[in-house]
Amino acid sequence: xxxxxxxxxxxxxxxxxxxxxxxxxxxxxxxxxxxxxxxxxxxxxxxxxxxxxxxxxxxxxxxxxxxxxxxxxxxxxxxxxxxxxxxxxxxxxxxxxxxxxxxxxxxxxxxxxxxxxxxxxxxxxxxxxxxxxxxxxxxxxxxxxxxxxxxxxxxxxxxxxxxxxxxxxxxxxxxxxxxxxxxxxxxxxxxxxxxxxxxxxxxxxxxxxxxxxxxxxxxxxxxxxxxxxxxxxxxxxxxxxxxxxxxxxxxxxxxxxxxxxxxxxxxxxxxxxxxxxxxxxxxxxxxxxxxxxxxxxxxxxxxxxxxxxxxxxxxxxxxxxxxxxx
Amino acid sequence: xxxxxxxxxxxxxxxxxxxxxxxxxxxxxxxxxxxxxxxxxxxxxxxxxxxxxxxxxxxxxxxxxxxxxxxxxxxxxxxxxxxxxxxxxxxxxxxxxxxxxxxxxxxxxxxxxxxxxxxxxxxxxxxxxxxxxxxxxxxxxxxxxxxxxxxxxxxxxxxxxxxxxxxxxxxxxxxxxxxxxxxxxxxxxxxxxxxxxxxxxxxx
Numbered sequence: 001x002x003x004x005x006x007x008x009x010x011x012x013x014x015x016x017x018x019x020x021x022x023x024x025x026x027x028x029x030x031x032x033x034x035x036x037x038x039x040x041x042x043x044x045x046x047x048x049x050x051x052x053x054x055x056x057x058x059x060x061x062x063x064x065x066x067x068x069x070x071x072x073x074x075x076x077x078x079x080x081x082x083x084x085x086x087x088x089x090x091x092x093x094x095x096x097x098x099x100x101x102x103x104x105x106x107x108x109x110x111x112x113x114x115x116x117x118x119x120x121x122x123x124x125x126x127x128x129x130x131x132x133x134x135x136x137x138x139x140x141x142x143x144x145x146x147x148x149x150x151x152x153x154x155x156x157x158x159x160x161x162x163x164x165x166x167x168x169x170x171x172x173x174x175x176x177x178x179x180x181x182x183x184x185x186x187x188x189x190x191x192x193x194x195x196x197x198x199x200x201x202x203x204x205x206x207x208x209x210x211x212x213x214x215x216x217x218x219x220x221x222x223x224x225x226x227x228x229x230x231x232x233x234x235x236x237x238x239x240x241x242x243x244x245x246x247x248x249x250x251x252x253x254x255x256x257x258x259x260x261x262x263x264x265x266x267x268x269x270x271x272x273x274x275x276x277x278x279x280x281x282x283x284x285x286x287x288x289x290x291x292x293x294x295x296x297x298x299x300x301x302x303x304x305x306x307x308x309x310x311x312x313x314x315x316x317x318x319x320x321x322x323x324x325x326x
Numbered sequence: 327x328x329x330x331x332x333x334x335x336x337x338x339x340x341x342x343x344x345x346x347x348x349x350x351x352x353x354x355x356x357x358x359x360x361x362x363x364x365x366x367x368x369x370x371x372x373x374x375x376x377x378x379x380x381x382x383x384x385x386x387x388x389x390x391x392x393x394x395x396x397x398x399x400x401x402x403x404x405x406x407x408x409x410x411x412x413x414x415x416x417x418x419x420x421x422x423x424x425x426x427x428x429x430x431x432x433x434x435x436x437x438x439x440x441x442x443x444x445x446x447x448x449x450x451x452x453x454x455x456x457x458x459x460x461x462x463x464x465x466x467x468x469x470x471x472x473x474x475x476x477x478x479x480x481x482x483x484x485x486x487x488x489x490x491x492x493x494x495x496x497x498x499x500x501x502x503x504x505x506x507x508x509x510x511x512x513x514x515x516x517x518x519x520x521x522x523x524x525x526x527x528x529x530x
Contacts, residue, residue, distance in 0.1 A: 002344075029377045039393060040404075040478060078382045079392065086406075088492060128391065149392055166380055299378045301392040 030167045039296045046295045049172050050287070057287025060280050061177060064219065071179035072188045072291065076164035077153040081131035083123040083138070084146050088115065091141030098143075102134040125150075148303035161189040161293060163300045169293040184216055191292040200285040201237055201277055222281035226274055235282070237275040405486025408479050412471070413487075421493040427466060429459035432493030441529040442484060442500045446508045449480055452517035472514055477502040 038044040050058070061067070083102065089095060092115060099111040103123045106114070114120045122145070123134050131147035138145035151163045165188050170176045179187075194200065199210065205223055207214040223237065277285070296302035373379025376386050383389045410419065416428040423430040431437050436459060437445060452470035456463060471480065481502040488497035 025375075029375065033377065044476070044478070076382055087489065149394075164380060167377065296394065298393065299380055299389060301389065301394065303394050 033167060033171060035171065036168050036297050036299075039298055039301065044295070046297060047168060047171050047293075050290050053283045053286040054290040055172075055287075057283035057285070057290075058173065058177070060284040061287055062175065064284075066187070067177045067179040069179075069181065069183035069216070070185070070187045071182050072165070072170075072176075072186065073178055074155045074161040074163070074165045074186060074188045074293075075153050076151045076156060078151075080125045080150050080152055081128055082121045082125070082148045082150055083131050083134045084121045084148055085115065085138060085143065086146050087144045089140060089142030089144075091143075094140045095138070095143045098138050098140045102137050121148075146303075149301055151302070155186060158185070159193065160186045161192075163293075163296075163302050165293060166297060166299045168297060168299070184214075187288070187291055189292055189294065191289040192294055195289065197235070197285050197289065200288055201235065201281065204281060204284070205237060205275065219281075222278055222284065223275045224278055226276050235277050237277070404479070405482035405484070408475065408483040409486055412475070413483065416468075421487070421490065421495075423459075425462070426464070429457065429462070429464045429466075431487050432490070432495060434459050437487055438495050438497040439528070440497065442488065442497075442504060443508060443529065444523050444526055445484060445488075446480065446500065446505050447512060447526060448518060448523060449475075449484065450505075450509060450512070451515050453520065453523065454517035455519040455521075457520040467517060470514075470517065472509065477505040477509065480505045 035045040035047065038046050085095075085099070096108065096111045096115050099115060099122050100106055100108060103111075106122075111122075114122055122138070123131070126134070128147070135145045135147050153164070155161065156163070169188065170178075201223075203210045203214075203216075204219045206218055206220075207216040208218075226236075294302075369375065370384065371381070373383065373385055373389075379386055379389055383392070413431075417423050417431050418428070421430060421432040429436075436448070436457075439445065448468070450470065450472045452468045454467040456465045458464075475483070481500045481504065484500040484505075487493075488495055489499055
């Protein structure tokens with residue numbers, strides 16, 4: 001051992017180089033990222049800080065170990081363009097011809113039908129140059145067309161988002177819950193996909209009742225069993241009826257309903273009890289609903305904001321996310 | 327096997343010393359090439375280490391080329407989506423409404439007014455009461471969209487509705503700034519009545 005200093009220097013430089021490469025350099029690149037601007041709506045900054053409840057929910061997510069089975073990172077392989085006809089001009093006949101020229105696969109009748117139903121997508125899955133040419137070719141007689149960017153990738157095909165995850169998505173996460181493996185679906189956009197609070201409560205209480213093939217363990221300790229009072233507690237799981245109805249005095253009139261959640265055998269709560277989500281469950285669901293990265297950023301260009309979900313998510317959409325026809 | 331004993335070898339007279347063999351020159355060349363290739367690979371596949379460039383994009387220029395080009399066109403497409411989601415249930419996808427129940431948007435004088443100040447108020451806070459559209463009388467209620475739709479959504483859907491040539495509408499587009507101005511100026515209120523709305527000046 002007469003080379004002590006050399007060995008020390010070698011070990012030191014190996015550690016120092018990895019530290020610079022893995023810690024310092026990423027910190028310099030992204031460490032002080034400010035909020036970015038929504039490219040479709042420049043007055044809006046992204047991301048917005050979570051509500052206090054949702055911030056607590058992040059810690060519940062962390063403590064339950066959700067990141068063991070769920071990732072929060074959507075990957076993207078590439079991009080294609082769709083060409084949408086957005087407004088008709090004055091010369092419909094010429095426009096129908098132009099549509100046919102742009103997309104020769106269409107018969108005259110089909111092209112005419114597309115033009116009738118404008119705005120419609122007339123050409124799908126082409127590269128940017130082709131899309132730009134098509135937009136020019138479609139601008140006849142005052143008609144307008146637009147090229148829309150469509151992100152591609154297996155995660156996106158599963159309906160897990162509209163574009164890839166970028167660093168800005170995690171700006172207010174402390175700690176970031178990227179996840180390591182996908183035993184369950186990716187949750188980067190779960191608030192967009194499954195916007196119903198009631199759905200999440202039911203799913204946490206009994207995953208198999210909502211998604212029959214689910215392998216998620218039930219989180220029943222997030223709920224408290226209480227005696228039913230004259231009025232149901234706020235957000236009480238309506239195990240025998242998901243749509244509570246109230247009379248004029250605010251007393252709940254229905255405790256049974258034909259579209260009730262079907263609990264697995266042996267889980268039904270005996271009459272006279274109700275299941276109330278605890279504070280942890282409330283903040284946890286608030287956090288899940290805050291997971292939505294649907295904003296077009298410079299580093300994640302999206303042409304079209306995905307439509308906001310309105311209907312309460314149903315078990316059908318959760319169990320089988322249909323693949324888009326592409 | 328018979329064990330060998332140390333006694334059989336003569337004891338060395340001096341302590342053994344580590345010698346030195348020169349590192350072959352080809353190894354330096356190979357390592358240099360490897361470093362060059364790996365750095366180049368990292369650089370090209372990481373967008374020149376630009377924090378704004380992510381896979382699958384290879385450079386800042388390729389991301390810049392993908393930015394939405396014409397906001398007006400994008401707004402029409404967005405507007406169509408918002409319309410299909412929220413508005414077409416009542417006003418129908420044809421924009422014709424339902425006679426006696428929901429007023430038409432195609433050719434409606436409320437929709438195609440040159441200044442959008444009344445229609446923005448109407449969409450933000452809803453409207454209720456007897457209203458005359460294209461000479462027909464209606465008496466219904468439209469819910470407020472203040473909380474549900476963003477400025478960009480409202481601007482997009484109004485641009486789509488007002489400029490929809492299929493419906494023979496040709497009113498100028500609405501910008502998110504116009505919606506924001508009215509949203510900030512007019513506090514949330516109960517639904518407008520058509521008479522109240524007509525009292526709002528034509529251009530404000």
